Amino acid sequence: xxxxxxxxxxxxxxxxxxxxxxxxxxxxxxxxxxxxxxxxxxxxxxxxxxxxxxxxxxxxxxxxxxxxxxxxxxxxxxxxxxxxxxxxxxxxxxxxxxxxxxxxxxxxxxxxxxx
Amino acid sequence: xxxxxxxxxxxxxxxxxxxxxxxxxxxxxxxxxxxxxxxxxxxxxxxxxxxxxxxxxxxxxxxxxxxxxxxxxxxxxxxxxxxxxxxxxxxxxxxxxxxxxxxxxxxxxx
Numbered sequence: 001x002x003x004x005x006x007x008x009x010x011x012x013x014x015x016x017x018x019x020x021x022x023x024x025x026x027x028x029x030x031x032x033x034x035x036x037x038x039x040x041x042x043x044x045x046x047x048x049x050x051x052x053x054x055x056x057x058x059x060x061x062x063x064x065x066x067x068x069x070x071x072x073x074x075x076x077x078x079x080x081x082x083x084x085x086x087x088x089x090x091x092x093x094x095x096x097x098x099x100x101x102x103x104x105x106x107x108x109x110x111x112x113x114x115x
Numbered sequence: 116x117x118x119x120x121x122x123x124x125x126x127x128x129x130x131x132x133x134x135x136x137x138x139x140x141x142x143x144x145x146x147x148x149x150x151x152x153x154x155x156x157x158x159x160x161x162x163x164x165x166x167x168x169x170x171x172x173x174x175x176x177x178x179x180x181x182x183x184x185x186x187x188x189x190x191x192x193x194x195x196x197x198x199x200x201x202x203x204x205x206x207x208x209x210x211x212x213x214x215x216x217x218x219x220x221x222x223x224x225x
Contacts, residue, residue, distance in 0.1 A: 003158075033213065040124075042201050042215030043159070055210025078152050091159070101146065102215070104161040 004107035012113045013082055020078045021110045025094030032075050033104060034067055043091055049075060050097070066109040079091050082114045117142050121216035128192050129224050136187040136219045138202030147205040148185040151215075152178055154198045160225050162187075162200070172196070173187075192223045 005024045015017050025032050030051050035043035046065065048056040051072035066080075069075040079086055089111050093104035118141040128134050140146055150162040163171045165178040165185060176187045185202060202216040 031211065035213075035215075040217065042119075042121075042203075042218050043211050043213075044215070048210045048212065050210065056208060056212050058212075093159075102211055103149070103161050103164065104211075105161075106151075108158050 001095040004094050004105050006091055006110050008110060009108060010111050010113075012115065014115050015082055015084060017082055018078065018080045019082060019112065020076055020113075021090055021092075021112075023075045023077070023092030023094075023107060025074070025092070026096075026105055028095035029096045029105070031095040031102065031104075032069055032070065033093040033095075034075070034077050035093065037069060037089045037091055037109070046077075053062075072079050079112075082112075087112055087114045117204060117206060117212075117214050119202050119214050119216040119217050121200075121202055123219045124217070125213070125220045125222065127222045127224060130194055131191050132191050134192045134221065134223075136200050136218060136221065137201075138185045138187065140183050140185065140202075140204050142183075142204055142206060144206060146178070146180075146185075148176075148178060149203040149205065150174070150185075151201045151203055152198050153201070159201070165206050192221075194223045194225060197221055197223045 007022045029076040032049040037043045049069040064080045067077045089109045091109045092107040095104045148165040149212045152162040153159045174189045201218045204214045
């Protein structure tokens, strides 16, 4: 296992199109996170899964965004009717539940450009 | 509301000089704080976490609850320390939520 992987690495789309990103976490990790990062900012939390359950979702996430993690393995993040403001790096991270901490391992990210 | 503030966007020091990257947080509960680092063309990775009270690559960070700070320090900076550094707060809301600061770019000059 070489760590968290994300596909595609780059996506260019036209405004109004739907896009879907995939994240494959480290195999034994039961927690999975999605973040969005824009230039000059730190990663912004979008949503969090523990196994297949989506336990936390940012209020910043509009109804156009949806995430799934079927069977508690890989996860997908879909953005419907993309807007230019959705252009960003989308990061995925996974972690293994530990009693007192939560070290997250990040993927390389998917860079989305909406024209 | 929970918040993480890194007041410096850019910090430039000479090799061998001490370095301190500031992080202040706002959280009413018991915080879990982390420093993540991103080197050029690499993915974001953990540097250290407050709960471990460890020193990684010569860096240390002490949680000061009175000042709500978690500053990252290194007594002698090296050129390979040049990177983007993010402070992060993790808290439990039923699920786990993480808030990152905006980051500080550290540039160590030869």
